[in-house]
Amino acid sequence: MSGLLALLDDVAAIAKVAAASVDDVFGQAMKASGKAAGAVIDDAAVTPKYVHGFSADRELPIVWQIAKGSLFNKLVILLPVALLLSAFAPWAIPPLLMLGGAYLCFEGAEKVWHKLNPSDHHSDELVEQKKADATLEKRKVKGAIKTDFILSAEIMTIVLTALPPELGIVQVAGSLAIAGVLITVAVYGAVAIIVKADDAGLAMAAGGRLSATRATGRFIVRAMPTFLKLLVIVGTAAMIWVGGNIIVHGLHELGWHAPYDFIHHQAVAAAETVGRWTGAVEWFVTAALDGVVGLALGLILIPLTKPIVGLFGKTAH
Template sequence: MSGLLALLDDVAGIAKVAAANVDDIATQALKASSKAAGAVIDDAAVTPKYLQGFQPARELPIVGKIAWGSIKNKLIILLPAALLLSTFAPWLIMPLLMIGGAYLCFEGAEKVYHLFRPHAHYADGHIDGDGDPTHLEESKVAGAVKTDFILSAEIMTIILSGIDPDGSIWFKAGALGLAGIFITVAVYGAVALIVKADDVGLWLARVGRLSVTRALGRGVVKFMPYLMKALMIIGTAAMIWVGGSIIIHGMHELGMHHPYVEIHHLAEIASHAMPKAPGFAAWAMTALADGILGLILGLILIPIVTYVIDPAIRAVTGKKGGASH
């Protein structure tokens, strides 16, 4: 009997250790995921455009296909690549992170630039000449998954940089995998709600028994275009801010301490100027400075990408470069 009790005690101890490890992994995943906010918001803002032109009945299945492609991007391709990188070439993580930050700055700045200089938009997916809806859907999903791969690579790199570097490879794998799944579910769950909200509003407006219910439905329909515009604005601002923050922090980590030091000094001045909310003041000043520098960098990158990188991609692949989505 004493042997059985000892065994049960050992099992309970192992369970406690396992539970603690799982809790640590979940904590690391959530903390690391929060650093990827800019790319995540951009992902949620970009995806709905791939559903334009399809019947409402196909919207959720298409979102599901894109979400599944995103899961495979993160878990099958990017997670092993991130683990290999952190094990054999951890010194590459920050430079790659800075490249991703520069891409975010470019994407955000390009959207700002085209607000003042509208241009003809290219189709993101190839439309088959026979007009087959099935082929069109497959093409759109493939285009969305390719765009997701770029954003997912940024997200996974940002997450990796936020995970304890001293953790075991299994700990990192668990945190990366959990964070990747969490972000994918959050992003595409939000996309599903967004794309179906107008249908729900129309349904309420048409079949609601109470006048207040029908009014709510009409309100939802009228509100959705404004929500989509707000998402695009928030997504663009978040991209520029997060991208600028990554670049500035990366420069500091690599020994180039300007403009990190100046921004930190401005944040201290702002916190003293608002003694009732010093934390918020410091954060707002830092975000503003990061965003301004991110926008400047992005604007500088626009002609470089347009006249150098994009033509080079076209020359190699024979297709339009994929720098912008």
Template sequence: MSGLLALLDDVAGIAKVAAASVDDVVGQATKAGAKAAGALIDDAAVTPKYVQGFQPDRELPIVWKIAKGSIFNKVVILLPVAMILSNFAPWMIPPLLMLGGIYLCFEGAEKVLHVFGGGHDHHEEDTDAPKVTAAQLEEAKVAGAIKTDFILSAEIMTIALSALPESSFFFELSALFIVAVGITILVYGSVALIVKADDVGLHLAREGITRVGRAIGRGIVAGMPTFLKLLLIVGTAAMIWVGGSIILHALEQMGWGAPAHLVHDAAHAIGQGNGFIEWLVTAALDGILGLAVGLATVPIVLRVIGPVVQMVKGS
């Protein structure tokens, strides 16, 4: 009997350790996912445009197709690559992180320029493209969305990997898997709500039982265009801010910590111990750096890299 009690006690102890490990994995995955806020917001802001122009009954199926492609990108392709890099070539993570930060800055700066009539919106439709059927257009839209998602997912997974503490192979694998699945559910669940919000509002406005319900429906319909514009603005600002922060972090990991220390010292001097003010100053300085890097990158991408890519595609 005493042996059985001892065994049960051991099992309970193992269960507690396992539960603590699961909590730790989930906690670290949540922190790592939060580091990718800029890419997340941009993903949620960009994706709704891929369902524009389709019948309402095709909106959710399109979002579901893109979400499945996103899971494939993260779990089947990017997760194994991340684990290989982490265990066999960790020195490659900071440069890749730097590239991801520069890409975020480029995307954000290009959107800023587009607002003021400059830059080049590479997400716009090709007006010279031949006419296609609705099914072909849907497949093309989904394929384009999944390609865009692959770039954003690569950034998310790299950022998440760099944010995880040094740990065992299975800890990193579990945490990154949770990040991949959790972020996909969060982003495309939000996208589904966004693209159907106007339909819900219209239904409430027409079929609402109470006057308050109908008023809420009209408010949703009237407010969605403003909400989508606000989402794009927040997404752009987040990309630039997070991109600048990633660049500073990557530089620090590669042995050049002076810029990051300069930002930290400036925020501490201005904030005088006020945590919120210090965070605000840090975010502003990160954003200034990110915008400067993005504005410097735009002409290089559009005038050098873009033509080279088109030339390669043409050949």
């Protein structure tokens, strides 16, 4: 009996260690996921455009197809690559992260450029959307998954660099997998809600029993166009800010400290001029200056990068 009790104690101890390990992996995944906020917001802001022009009954199936492709990108392709880099070439991670940051700068700056210099570059796409058939749907989904691959690579790299270096390979793999799944569910769950919000609003406005329900439905219908525009603005700002921040920190790690030191000193100086909210002021100034760096770099990259990005199906943005 004493042997059985000792065995049960050992099993309980192992279970506690395993539970603590799972909690630690989940906690690390949650913390690391927050570092990828800029790319995540961009992903959520971009994806609704891929369902524009299709009938309401095809919106959720299209979002589901893109979500499955995103999970495949993160878990089947990018996670093993991230583990290999972490184990055999950790020196390559900062340059790759900077490459992803440069892409975010490019895409954000391109959106700003097109806003300031409107053209008919979307006219062909609008014609295509009016002919929304099965072939077009497959083409749109394929293009969305290709674009998601770039954003997912950025997300997984950011998550990997945010994990503590002392984690073992199993914990790193678990953290990356959990973060990939959580981010995908969050992004495409939000996208599903966004693309169906106007339909829900119409249903509430037309069939609500209470006047408050009908008024809420009308408000949702009226607010959605403005909300989508705001989402694009937030996503663009996040791309430029996060991209610039990645570049500045990457240069700092590689030995060029001037941009990082300048931004840090300016942020600290601005924070010292206020009597309260110093942390918020320092963060805001840092983000703004990182954004200036990101926008400047992105504008430089537009003529250099556009032909390459076209290979990844970005024309549907």
